[in-house]
Amino acid sequence: MSIPMEGNEIFDFISKNDIDNVQKLLSEHKLRVDLYDEHGMTPLQHAAYKGNKQICQLLLDHGADVNSGRHEHGYSALHFAALSGKDDVCACLLSAGAKSYATNSVGRTASQMAAFVGNHKLVAVINNYIAKSEVDYYIVPRGLETTPKLDPILAEPLHTFIMQVNIHPVRVALNLLPSLISHLPSVRKVVSLLSEKQMKAGPETNEIMSFKLHYLSFIIGEVQKCKQGDKSCDLVELFVRKIHRPIHGEKYVAMFIRDCVREFPYRECMIFKQMVSSLARSDPTPGFALSVLTSAINGHRGFADDTTPCVTCGEENATKKCAKCKTTRYCDRECQRLHWFIHKKECARSGPSAQPDDGKLGNAVNGTAGEEKPVTKEDKREEKEDGVKPESKKIEGSSIEKISEQVSNLVCT
DSSP states (O other), X not given: OOOOHHHHHHHHHXXXXXXXXXXXXXXXXXXOSSXXXXXXXXXXXXXXXXXXXXXXXXXXXXXXXXXXXXXXXXXXXXXXXXXXXXXXXXXXXXXXXXXXXXXXXXXXOHHHHHHHTTOHHHXXXXXXXXXXXXXXXXXXXXXXXXXXXXXXXGHHHHHHHHTOSOOOHHHHHHTOOHHHHTTHHHHHHHHHXXXXXXXXXXXXXXXXXXXXXXXXHHHHHHHHHTXXXXXXXXXXXXXXXXXXXXXXXXXXXXXXXXXXXXXXXXXXXXXXXXXXXXXXXXXXXXXXXXXXXXXXXXXXXXXXXXXXOOTTTOOSSOOEEBTTTXXXXXXXXXXXXXXXXXXXXXXXXXXXXXXXXXXXXXXXXXXXXXXXXXXXXXXHHHHHOOSOOHHXXXXXXXXXXXXXXXXXXXXXO
16 A cells, blocks of 8 residues: 555654644645555554544544544554543544444454553543533424423533543532532433433443433432522532431442432343342442442443542542541542541541641641631531431332342343
8 A cells, every 4th residue: 555755754743743743744735634554544543542632633623534444453543542541532532423332353342442451441431422412402492392401501511411430429419510500400301311312222222321321310319309498508518418427328328329220210221130130239348339330330340440539529549638637538629628527527536646736627638728617507416416317218218129029030140
């Protein structure tokens, strides 16, 4: 296969991450973007393999076909991006229409190749992707509707919300922007419709995405339940407090995850059977139900990663530490603030030095201490409270054993 001289040059420039000369070649020589080298690779595939998002975006802007390629082993640009370990490059290619279900010569998709080399975050990015056009469908009135199901200004924040990778309930709630919180009923309705659409897509049915959307809708419903009459309150903060309450918080999370699975309407699908059979086991390990849910949506990890998650929202690689105890990690100040009502009771005991700092708050990150937060009536009430809230009691009334009995004809024991 003969390649023009300028074609050879563009491959050389991409290998050196020389974006200026790549741009110069494309603008001056009217170069055909979908050239092939001796291995059948396009410039876009080379840029994806190098993990250079800027060059990838430049080539896409000049009309590069994101699914083009004649690689001898059937690798697509998304396959190379998955091997590079760059999640922003994968997101860029997916936004341009890359086929996540395309396989190479050995029948492996891009997400499977990412898992093979240990890029678990990329697996989650690819598996959690959904086109924005799916959300935009609901911002236009359909049929006899006079108003759309979703306000057009909510399309972008909702699309970002449903593509989130971290499905810890606290992180999901924190990702609800104020614009979404003010329209929770319509947002929940649209997310439920998207879940149904993913399950009824014919040959392109995506039951994992369908269940994830059902889970997000369920959490939105739990946040809605935190509303106390006409009082103006922070629904997300109330929800986070329910989750992190000592003893009862863990039970609450386990029970609402089981209720979420029980309410999934498509009981013939494989993900439902898998989760029911896993949750039916009696495992006292803290976070067991959430780990089952995470594995079902984002895939299993063959080896445990050496990462330290945020104690509030479960975000990986949390870099901030409590300035007093130096052990508890957070991803940002907001997570630290939300967790303080729990951490303040154990901070002085957990650190290497058990001497508290007078007049200072031991929850400051990276050495910046703040003023001590006054104890509120709500804090005193929580310390004296022995039982659980009515919502938690209601959830504890349902058991996964009942779920297992209801679908015993569907689950292989």
